[in-house]
Amino acid sequence: MTAPRILLIEDAEAIRVSVEAALGTAGFEVRARADGEAIEQDLVGFRPDLVVLDVLLPGRDGFELLSLIRRNSAAGVVMLTARDGVEDRLRGLGEGADDYVVKPFVLAELVARVTAVLRRTGRTRPTVEIGDLVVDAEAGMALYAGERVDLTTTEWKLLSHLAAHRDRVRSKTQILAAVWGYDDYAENLVEVNVSTLRRKLEQHGPRILHTVRGQGYVLRGEVG
Known part of the structure; x- marks a missing residue:
């Protein structure tokens, strides 16, 4: 059985690089993008088990991409945002996100949340x-x-x-x-x-x- 596949969409390079490294170290197969322009191809070709999705992105924002993911994939979604308003969190969860992580965050916590969502959605091996x-x-x-x-x-x-x-x-x-x-x-x-x-x-x-x-x-x- 292959490692769970994670699609990471985050435009801030420092965050993208560190999150990609942390998820890779944790044993996941990771594909990292700076925006969601190729998400349709990634959902079909890469077939992620979970998407780590920033809210504030160039072009289509995280909420638009979340809607697209929910129409085309059963992948779990963990959203990242610098916004700490309750409204944004409620909107993301209400539109189908599985979890919501507010920046700044500890990498180990994000990895744990990703693992928990994968477990809830049945995408991880028995452990x-x-x-x-x-x-x-x-x-x-x-x-x-x-x-x-x-x-x-x-x-x-x-x-x-x-x-x-x-x-x-x-x-x-x-x-x-x-x-x-x-x-x-x-x-x-x-x-x-x-x-x-x-x-x-x-x-x-x-x-x-x-x-x-x-x-x-x-x-x-x-x-x-």
């Missing part, structure tokens, strides 16, 4: 979520706070096993059997790999992989 961590088994990808976590094959297998048993303590023996295929030695192998995985995760957010003394390890969102 496991623990706090801000999203583990996508089909894509072989983990996102933490909207950023992709760079993992080795072994680290991915370890994370997948712990995610599949979220909130349940897994012993070193159980982890050895699931990840390496044996269960009677080399417990230090688990300790080393858990330590490395934990360090990589904590580069993106708070501790989510916990040690339960004398029992093993558990993946859970709350501190404990």
